[in-house]
Amino acid sequence: MxxxxxxxxxxxxxxxxxxxxxxxxxxxxxxxxxxxxxxxxxxxxxxxxxxxxxxxxxxxxxxxxxxxxxxxxxxxxxxxxxxxxxxxxxxxxxxxxxxxxxxxxxxxxxxxxxxxxxxxxxxxxxxxxxxxxxxxxxxxxxxxxxxxxxxxxxxxxxxxxxxxxxxxxxxxxxxxxxxxxxxxxxxxxxxxxxxxxxxxxxxxxxxxxxxxxxxxxxxxxxxxxxxxxxxxxxxxxxxxxxxxxxxxxxxxNITRLPGRMKRITVFLQPDKFRSTWIGNKAIYRSRMAIIDGGELNIIAPGVDRFGEDPGIDALIRKYGYRGTEATVRAVKNNKDLRNSLATAAHLIHSSTEGRFRINFAAGGLSSTEITSAGFNSLDLTAAKNLFKPEEKKAGINLDAEGNEFYLIKNAGIGLWTAED
Missing domain, CATH: 3.40.50.11440 (LarA, N-terminal domain)
Structure with missing residues (x-):
C-alpha cells in the first residue's frame, strides 16, 4: 500500500x-x-x-x-x-x-x-x-x-x-x-x-x-x-x-550532457569518502559522459584506503583496477578473489577498459599505492590549485591554465550521461 x-x-x-x-x-x-x-x-x-x-x-x-x-x-x-x-x-x-x-x-x-x-x-x-x-x-x-x-x-x-x-x-x-x-x-x-x-x-x-x-x-x-x-x-x-x-x-538525478566531455573532474567530500570502495562512485557515475581518450580527474582529500574492509582492501591492492578481462581471468584462477565476488565487481566497475585515463589525487594514499592499483597518481595540492573544486560551481569551468573541464561536486547523488 x-x-x-x-x-x-x-x-x-x-x-x-x-x-x-x-x-x-x-x-x-x-x-x-x-x-x-x-x-x-x-x-x-x-x-x-x-x-x-x-x-x-x-x-x-x-x-x-x-x-x-x-x-x-x-x-x-x-x-x-x-x-x-x-x-x-x-x-x-x-x-x-x-x-x-x-x-x-x-x-x-x-x-x-x-x-x-x-x-x-x-x-x-x-x-x-x-x-x-x-x-x-x-x-x-x-x-x-x-x-x-x-x-x-x-x-x-x-x-x-x-x-x-x-x-x-x-x-x-x-x-x-x-x-x-x-x-x-x-x-x-x-x-x-x-x-x-x-x-x-x-x-x-x-x-x-x-x-x-x-x-x-x-x-x-x-x-x-x-x-x-x-x-x-x-x-x-x-x-x-x-x-x-x-x-x-x-x-x-540524471544529467544528460549534449556530448561527451574531454575532461571531467570529480571532487569527493573528505568526510563522506574515505576509501576507493565508496569514492569510486566518481568513476561509475561519470564514465558514460567521458569521451574516448578523455580523462577523469578525481580529487579525494579524505581517501586513505582502498577497501572499507581489511580483506577487501588487500584484494584491491593485490589485483588492482585492470579491466574486465583481467578481473574475470583472476576470478577464474584465484580462489581468494573468487570468494570475494563483490571485490571483483568493484574492480570491473572501476576500470576504464582503456577508454579514458583516470588521474587520482588521494589525501592518504601514496603515489606508489595509487599507481600500483592501476590509476595515474595526481598530486593533491597541485590538483586543488589547478581545478579549485571547492571554489567553483558544478558544470563547465576553466582551470588555472585556462583549459575547460566539467566539474562534478556531488557524485553520490547523480549520474552523468551524454546524448551521443
Missing part, C-alpha cells in the same frame, strides 16, 4: 513537511509495540534520513528499541557521524551490522533463476540474507529509510536493497554485486528494472513476506547553486513507493 506520494521536479520539501508526512504515514499503521529503524549510513547523509528517523522516534517513543544503519560492507558509523546525521536520536539505540557474522539466511533463490536473469552467464543459487535482528528481533515494524538514486549494482538504489545488501551477508553481497557486474554497469545504471532488482524482488516475495517492512523513500537533487533539495517523499509497504521515487529520480 502507498501511504504517501509527494514529489515533483521543482518541489522543495522542508524538514517540517517531511516530518509531517512521516507522521501522517505512521498514523495510518496499526499500533506497533517494537520498532526497528533501518536508516542509511553516513555516506548517504544527503538522503535526509535523519528527519524521518527522528520523526519516527518521537512518534513511537520507547517502542523504538533498535536503530540499525544499513552499512552493508561499509565501516560502522562513528559516534560523531551519528550525532551529525541523526541528531536527537539516543546513541544507545544504535546497533552495528557485521556483514561477516550477524546474518541469517532466510532461504535460497535457485540457480535457474540466476541463469535466467544473467542470460545464462552465471550458474549459482543465491542466499536471501538479512541481519538476524530483522528476522529474530521480534519487531512488529521495520522502518526502512533511504534515498532512491542511480546505483552501479542494482540500477536505482534503495527499497529492498536496504534489506538484502544493507544488512546482507558475505555470500549474498558478493554474488549480487557480481550479477550486476556481469550484466554491465553502463546497461543498468539509472534503470528501474534490472537483473539485481529482480533478484531482490524475488527474495522479498519468496522469503521476506513476514518482515514487517515499511519503506520511506526520498529523492534528493542539487539545485542550480549546488544546494540539496528534497524533491520527493514516498512511503509504503510494497514496491509502488520505490517505483514512484525511482521515476522522479530519473528526472532529477
Amino acid at each position: 502507498l501511504y504517501i506520494s509527494e514529489g515533483g521536479i521543482n518541489r522543495d520539501i522542508s524538514h517540517q513537511e517531511f516530518t509531517d508526512l512521516t507522521k501522517k504515514a505512521l498514523n495510518m499503521l496499526s499500533e506497533r509495540r517494537k520498532v526497528l529503524i533501518l536508516p542509511p549510513d553516513y555516506s548517504r547523509i544527503a538522503s535526509q534520513a535523519g528527519v524521518a528517523a527522528l520523526a519516527a522516534y518521537k512518534f513511537y517513543g520507547s517502542a523504538v528499541t533498535d536503530i540499525l544503519p544499513a552499512t552493508g560492507t561499509h565501516i560502522p558509523m562513528t559516534p560523531e557521524e551519528i550525532n551529525r546525521m541523526y541528531p536527537g536520536l539516543p546513541q544507545n539505540l544504535f546497533r552495528t551490522h557485521n556483514w561477516r557474522k550477524d546474518v541469517k539466511t532466510l532461504g535460497r533463490i535457485p540457480a535457474d533463476f540466476i541463469r535466467e536473469i544473467s542470460s545464462s552467464e552465471l550458474d549459482f543459487d543465491w542466499p536471501v540474507q538479512v541481519n538476524s535482528l530483522l528476522s529474530d528481533g521480534g519487531h512488529d515494524l521495520i522502518l526502512s529509510i533511504g534515498q532512491v538514486v542511480p546505483h552501479e549494482v542494482v540500477g536505482m538504489a534503495n527499497h529492498n536493497k536496504n534489506l538484502f545488501v544493507g544488512t546482507g551477508g558475505v555470500e549474498a553481497i558478493n554474488k549480487s554485486h557480481y550479477i550486476g557486474a556481469v550484466h554491465g554497469l553502463e546497461k543498468l545504471m539509472g534503470q528501474i528494472d534490472t537483473p539485481v532488482r529482480r533478484l531482490f524482488n524475488r527474495a522479498q516475495t519468496d522469503f521476506g513476506k513476514n518482515l514487517p517492512v515499511v519503506y520511506v523513500q526520498t529523492v534528493v537533487a542539487a539545485d542550480a547553486d549546488g544546494l540539496l533539495k528534497l524533491r520527493g517523499v514516498y512511503i509504503g509497504d510494497d514496491d509502488e513507493c520505490f517505483k514512484k521515487a525511482a521515476k522522479l529520480s530519473q528526472q532529477v
